[in-house]
Amino acid sequence: MLIGEVARRSGVSARMLRHYESLGLVRPTGRTEGGYREYSGEDVRRVFHIESLRSLGLSLREVGSALDDPGFAPAELVGDLVRRTRERIAAETALLTRLRRIGAAEPAGWEDVLQAAALLRALGSKSAGTRQRAALASVAEEPVPVEALVEAALSETDPNVAGALRWALARSGDGGPALLAEGLGAPVAEVRKRAVRALAGIPGDGATALLRNALTDSDTAVRGCAALALGARGVADAVPALVDMVVEEVNDADAADALGALAGDPASADRIATGLAGRLADGGTGPSARRRLAQALADVPGAVAARALADLSHDEDRAVALTATYILKLRAAR
Incomplete structure (x- = not known):
């Protein structure tokens, strides 16, 4: 042939x-x-x-x-081909994602394309400083598509960069909460916590509703972040989680401050006092937890809180009794 x-x-x-x-x-x-x-x-x-x-x-x-x-040995070569193919797919997927994001920014000319590409590349840099500058520039200069900011915020481990990304997200428009909702369903608790922190900086009912959903998260840290964010927004649904944080000594000082702020609403004050007093009635609450509960009751007005503090002033633990007595004297002097 x-x-x-x-x-x-x-x-x-x-x-x-x-x-x-x-x-x-x-x-x-x-x-x-x-x-x-x-x-x-x-x-x-x-x-x-x-x-x-x-x-x-x-x-x-x-x-x-x-x-x-x-x-x-074909098995070894096939294994190597699988690895190389996965790397190629990952690279192509990253390129496709970048192109879609640049398209979503609706560039008017090549200058816009180049600027968007540079910012997206900077967000994925290995340098924390470069990522932080890109996050800040996404607001001050050409906006980056919100989905790029969300992806970066959910994966960022550097606290300074994460703060800059959350700041940028809070100013990125209305698309953030819907995308962050996907982060709340992530299998990794740390990712869910980052989503909650990002939502905490975004105003509006949409973000508040998602934070309420996070109160039922299986992870204590995620629930705590959501409770603190909701407490800052004056949402009384956070009260049970905040009380748990006081008892369990998880950001208890911040949780007590949030409860004190919520107690400024008379409708919430009795609910807070009842929740704190209810934990005192639990026989399994140790002296250190009772002392923290007494401190949390300090800024809660009303008769329920006063009765709980009076009971604590006779506590068998001297440190708890002295704390409650001191708080009662401060309340009487107001």
Whole structure:
């Protein structure tokens, strides 16, 4: 079979067949009287084998080893091909994401495209300083698509950069909460906590509703972040979680401050006092927890809080009793 016929049957150009021959991958077994290459059936089968292996991503050098090396281990090469393919897919996916984000910014010209590309690249930099400057620039200069800011905020580990990203998100428009809602469903608790912190800086009912949902999160730190954020917004639904934080000594000082602020609303004051007093009635509450509860009651007005403090002033633990007595004197002097 001459080279032209092989090319038609295999789909491999005559030029590529000559290249294969120069590399020693497949050599025609004969020549015609006129000196033309003549391929045997076995030669043609080898051409098809070469193309099959190339379709898996093997280089021509790897193809030669696969076909000619008796000790060739296909499992190792296939594993390497899987790894390389995954890396290529990840790179292509990252490129596709970047292109979509640049398109979402609706650039008016190449200058806008270049600026958006530079900011997106900076957000993914290994340098924390570069990422922080990019987050700040996303507000001061050409805006970055909000989904890029959300992705960066959910993955950021540097506290300074994270703060800059949350600041940028709070000024990015209305799209942030819906995208951060996906972060609240992440399997990793740290990601969910970052989503809550980002939502805490975004005003509006949408963010508040999502923070309420986070109060039922399985992770204590996530619930605590949500409770503090809701307490700052004056949402009384956070009271039970804030009381738990006081008892469990998880950001208890911040939780007590939030309860004190919420207690400024008369409708919430009795609910807070009842919640704190209820934990005091729990026989399993130790002295240190009772002392923290007494301190939390200091800024809660009303008769319920006063009765709870009076009971604590007779506590069997001297430190608890002295704390409650001191708080009662301060309340009486107001």
